[in-house]
Amino acid sequence: MERGLSPLQAIMHAHRRVRNGFTIAAMDDISKENERILHQVFNERSTEPLDVMVERAVNVTESFERQGNCDSSFPSLDGSCNANGDAARSMKAYTRLVSANYCNGRDSPRCAANGGALPSERAISLAMRSNTQRTISNDVSYAFTAWGQFITHDIIQTPDVLGSGDVPCDCTGTAPQCKEITLDNDPVITFPCLFIIRSSSQLGQSGQGTPVREQINQLSGFLDGTTVYGFTSKHRNLLTDSDGMHLRMQSVKGNHFLPSVDMINDNGIKDKFSTSSALNDKGHAELVAGDTRVLENPLLSSLHTLFARLHNNAVDQLRTINPGWNKSRVFAEARLFVIGVMKEINYNEHMPLMVGNPGMAVMNSIGRGKSKNKKRANPDGHVPPSQDNPSIRNEFAAAAYRFGHSMVPDDFKSANTDMSQKRSAKLENNFFDPDLLFRDGAGACLRGMASMEAANVGGHYADATNHKLFKPNTLNHGVDLLAINLARGREHGLGTYHELRDWCMNHDDYGIMYNGLPSMQNGWNNVRNMYNNDGDVDLYVGLLMEQPMQNAEVGPTAGCIIVDQFLALRGVFSSGQLNTIKGWTLSKALCNAMEGMGSIQANLFKKAGTGQNINCNSRNMAGMDMTAWRDESAQSGTGDVGGGEEEDCIDRFGNVLVPPEGCSCKNAKKNKCPGICRDPKNNGAEVNIPEGCSCKAAIKNKCPPPAGFCFHKKLKVQFEAICGDGKANCKRAMKNSCSDICHNGDFENTLLTASKPEGCKKCKKCIQDIDFSQRKKKSGKKNGK
Ligand code: HEM
Ligand SMILES: [Ca+2]
Numbered sequence: 001m002e003r004g005l006s007p008l009q010a011i012m013h014a015h016r017r018v019r020n021g022f023t024i025a026a027m028d029d030i031s032k033e034n035e036r037i038l039h040q041v042f043n044e045r046s047t048e049p050l051d052v053m054v055e056r057a058v059n060v061t062e063s064f065e066r067q068g069n070c071d072s073s074f075p076s077l078d079g080s081c082n083a084n085g086d087a088a089r090s091m092k093a094y095t096r097l098v099s100a101n102y103c104n105g106r107d108s109p110r111c112a113a114n115g116g117a118l119p120s121e122r123a124i125s126l127a128m129r130s131n132t133q134r135t136i137s138n139d140v141s142y143a144f145t146a147w148g149q150f151i152t153h154d155i156i157q158t159p160d161v162l163g164s165g166d167v168p169c170d171c172t173g174t175a176p177q178c179k180e181i182t183l184d185n186d187p188v189i190t191f192p193c194l195f196i197i198r199s200s201s202q203l204g205q206s207g208q209g210t211p212v213r214e215q216i217n218q219l220s221g222f223l224d225g226t227t228v229y230g231f232t233s234k235h236r237n238l239l240t241d242s243d244g245m246h247l248r249m250q251s252v253k254g255n256h257f258l259p260s261v262d263m264i265n266d267n268g269i270k271d272k273f274s275t276s277s278a279l280n281d282k283g284h285a286e287l288v289a290g291d292t293r294v295l296e297n298p299l300l301s302s303l304h305t306l307f308a309r310l311h312n313n314a315v316d317q318l319r320t321i322n323p324g325w326n327k328s329r330v331f332a333e334a335r336l337f338v339i340g341v342m343k344e345i346n347y348n349e350h351m352p353l354m355v356g357n358p359g360m361a362v363m364n365s366i367g368r369g370k371s372k373n374k375k376r377a378n379p380d381g382h383v384p385p386s387q388d389n390p391s392i393r394n395e396f397a398a399a400a401y402r403f404g405h406s407m408v409p410d411d412f413k414s415a416n417t418d419m420s421q422k423r424s425a426k427l428e429n430n431f432f433d434p435d436l437l438f439r440d441g442a443g444a445c446l447r448g449m450a451s452m453e454a455a456n457v458g459g460h461y462a463d464a465t466n467h468k469l470f471k472p473n474t475l476n477h478g479v480d481l482l483a484i485n486l487a488r489g490r491e492h493g494l495g496t497y498h499e500l501r502d503w504c505m506n507h508d509d510y511g512i513m514y515n516g517l518p519s520m521q522n523g524w525n526n527v528r529n530m531y532n533n534d535g536d537v538d539l540y541v542g543l544l545m546e547q548p549m550q551n552a553e554v555g556p557t558a559g560c561i562i563v564d565q566f567l568a569l570r571g572v573f574s575s576g577q578l579n580t581i582k583g584w585t586l587s588k589a590l591c592n593a594m595e596g597m598g599s600i601q602a603n604l605f606k607k608a609g610t611g612q613n614i615n616c617n618s619r620n621m622a623g624m625d626m627t628a629w630r631d632e633s634a635q636s637g638t639g640d641v642g643g644g645e646e647e648d649c650i651d652r653f654g655n656v657l658v659p660p661e662g663c664s665c666k667n668a669k670k671n672k673c674p675g676i677c678r679d680p681k682n683n684g685a686e687v688n689i690p691e692g693c694s695c696k697a698a699i700k701n702k703c704p705p706p707a708g709f710c711f712h713k714k715l716k717v718q719f720e721a722i723c724g725d726g727k728a729n730c731k732r733a734m735k736n737s738c739s740d741i742c743h744n745g746d747f748e749n750t751l752l753t754a755s756k757p758e759g760c761k762k763c764k765k766c767i768q769d770i771d772f773s774q775r776k777k778k779s780g781k782k783n784g785k
Contacts, residue, residue, distance in 0.1 A: 079220030356552025497542025
């Protein structure tokens with residue numbers, strides 16, 4: 001928990017939590033190097049040819065070590081090996097549907113086509129608010145919206161430029177890493193300005209051969225369970241239980257919750273998952289998941305809980321069905337199952353409601369192989385999702401898929417088994433606060449999510465997101481997510497609404513989603529009049545204000561961008577596994593993994609009361625039939641049928657082990673490789689093996705003389721202790737009960753032996769010059785004994 005932050009610092013802290021993932025040092029180094037290259041080209045006017053500089057930037061990014069193995073039959077963690085050129089793996093730049101539109105043609109936020117200033121993002125946000133009505137969807141529940149956020153967090157996280165301090169923007173418009181949003185007599189917000197930190201980027205080259213700033217995706221862009229498992233081996237290992245198969249959980253009031261930061265012994269985890277006490281103000285320990293945004297709102301945290309539990313349930317099933325599978329195989333197959341279920345829900349339940357008949361017509365026609373996007377299926381399991389470029393599109397990340405922000409309501413709810421309301425909580429008081437989740441449990445929260453209404457997509461955000469995003473408990477407002485989204489689009493140099501609308505309308509496959517020019521929602525004329533020229537309208541503004549397509553939540557231009565993206569990310573499973581996954585819906589997942597379930601919508605994304613319900617108590621709903629995953633070669637129960645990925649070798653404490661050639665990681669973890677010796681009872685601390693002694697004996701402090709060194713576990717030092725009988729007896733030596741030595745506990749000087757004064761029986765009693773009080777204080781406090 002971060003305490004003592006000013007209100008603005010607390011907001012910044014939360015915003016940074018949303019933007020910056022659980023990285024490893026190599027990733028941060030790559031980001032810094034990329035910024036350096038950008039600076040060289042844009043500010044120092046490097047004389048090297050652009051091609052050379054771009055190649056250098058690409059090489060920098062490529063230097064990020066793969067978090068997986070291309071020979072594996074399982075998808076890698078970071079999305080590497082899934083597509084040609086490792087497209088869409090973690091740390092790759094976004095691609096664009098239309099050329100970048102920066103004010104200076106290279107890297108400065110977009111301006112009006114005539115070079116003039118655009119209206120302030122906050123002014124547009126307020127104009128959208130006052131010119132539009134907020135209406136409630138007749139079709140979808142809040143689960144529809146929440147799912148969009150959960151999927152976002154699997155495929156997209158654009159990090160801030162590194163190295164900016166607590167409040168790095170001062171509203172003077174001078175700091176290069178800041179994109180400021182000017183305020184003019186603001187009705188609610190009391191800060192001198194709003195601001196965002198610019199997105200970390202890489203040097204790219206536009207179609208016209210000019211250098212441009214291209215933003216980076218920190219995540220694996222594939223829909224591959226990043227929210228559950230993280231995108232680095234280190235993170236995945238820290239989330240894995242000591243049995244190597246289950247995900248770590250904590251039990252609270254008899255139910256499984258995500259693990260708390262206190263349970264995971266890693267400073268990076270504490271750093272990236274802690275929240276500010278001005279938001280998380282009831283003092284709950286933060287929860288840890290595969291994504292750093294897990295606590296952003298309590299219903300999102302509940303969805304994370306659902307999929308972690310689902311993984312663990314799948315592990316239990318797979319172990320029964322295939323007792324011969326080894327641990328890493330069980331983990332990998334459970335992960336594959338979880339990813340399969342997520343995809344099934346996303347493509348079968350979520351997308352049809354989002355893009356409606358027109359969008360699904362395009363999805364289906366291309367899926368059946370009529371188009372250039374045709375996929376190749378591989379009957380043996382995981383298949384690269386796309387032979388085309390599956391990268392995340394900038395227009396999708398920075399505008400189109402943010403449509404869900406306008407659907408988020410002010411009041412979040414939990415529900416009882418019969419779906420009646422249990423509790424209502426204001427979102428403005430629950431950003432980065434797991435209170436609702438801890439009070440009512442994940443089951444009640446997800447039932448609440450299904451019972452809640454969602455607003456229609458449009459220009460009128462809820463108060464919680466329009467004025468009070470990340471509101472600290474000491475202030476009566478926060479910041480404006482709508483203005484932030486607009487600033488982000490400009491800062492990324494996104495094309496305008498007209499540019500994207502034209503691209504989509506003229507597209508061979510997507511043009512059919514239009515029926516002439518899209519019709520716009522009420523208030524459109526007033527909003528577009530904010531701009532000097534129609535051609536300047538921000539992409540996000542146009543997307544929110546198009547009338548939705550038939551049975552869709554979004555209009556044709558957002559639909560086009562979304563369909564294009566999800567076509568690129570679609571993958572294929574083997575037919576047997578596909579049959580298992582086919583039956584899965586979000587409601588079935590809730591029935592399987594959530595406590596207190598009764599009757600809920602069959603399609604959870606549909607507004608309660610508008611469609612069929614199902615009862616979780618029917619066997620078909622709550623069960624998990626994994627027979628298609630049965631492996632005849634794994635029925636013997638020896639636990640040696642492998643197939644898991646080969647990864648960096650990291651033990652369960654997160655220590656990176658480097659097995660010498662010819663020794664496996666498995667053996668390294670078991671202390672069976674020469675030169676590797678770690679104490680499992682001491683968080684895997686390194687133990688030196690004295691010559692002529694074994695690791696096992698060294699850990700137990702049982703190495704005989706002359707090798708006789710003792711390892712003091714608490715102080716993590718080795719010392720020499722040869723008792724009077726000539727034997728090394730560490731236990732006795734540490735207790736000062738050897739016949740001839742006393743020591744003062746100051747083991748920092750490694751080789752400390754003191755001879756016992758003559759006639760002395762107990763060191764403690766007879767040695768004055770050895771300061772035992774010192775020792776007591778030191779080790780006594782440290783060890784709490
Ligand atoms: C309570 C609900 C939500 C909150 C508080 C929230 C907040 C945020 C914030 C603060 C950002 C970063 C903005 C920036 O600096 O550019 C963001 C990004 C984003 N959000 Fe949300 N969001 C919510 C729900 C949703 C939903 C429902 C969707 C989609 C259906 C969504 C999609 C996105 C996308 C695509 C991004 C861009 C991610 C990136 O580039 O890193 N969000 N959100
Ligand atoms: Ca992913």
